[in-house]
Amino acid sequence: MVATAVLKTYGSGDGAVTALREVSATFARGQFTAIMGPSGSGKSTFLHCLAGSDTVTSGTVVLGEVELTGLSRTRRTQLRRDRMGFVFQSFNLLPMLTAEENIRLTGRLAGRHADRPWFDTVVDVLGLRERLDHRP
DSSP states (O other): OEEEEEEEEESOGGGOEEEEEEEEEEOOTTOOOOOOOOTTSSHHHHHHHHHTSSOOSEEEEEETTEEGGGSOHHHHHHHHHHHOOOOOSSOOOOTTSOHHHHHHHHHHHTTOOOOHHHHHHHHHHHTOGGGTTOOO
């Protein structure tokens, strides 16, 4: 993923607030990256722009061969569903679903079924086997 000169401004005129001022970064596939800074420095805004859940005022965000900044909201949503994974600061689990249902939810929404051996591997590595029937 490559972000180039990402500018994000909220509002306009005298009330405009610049949350990101031409931020550029490259993230290699399979690499872990920490984005750190004081409260209010634009970390969350930057992540939302990288994920396509927020639009940029100017600049570009490219995932593989796809430029997110030119996509419609629907296409950005599909791209997040199909090509991105998120670990949220707060869990964002649906309380009416079990742990297993929460894990499988995005696949179900995409019309896919999880590969059972892979699902079992992930559940076991994370130590969730005994909690699959529990609600958050």
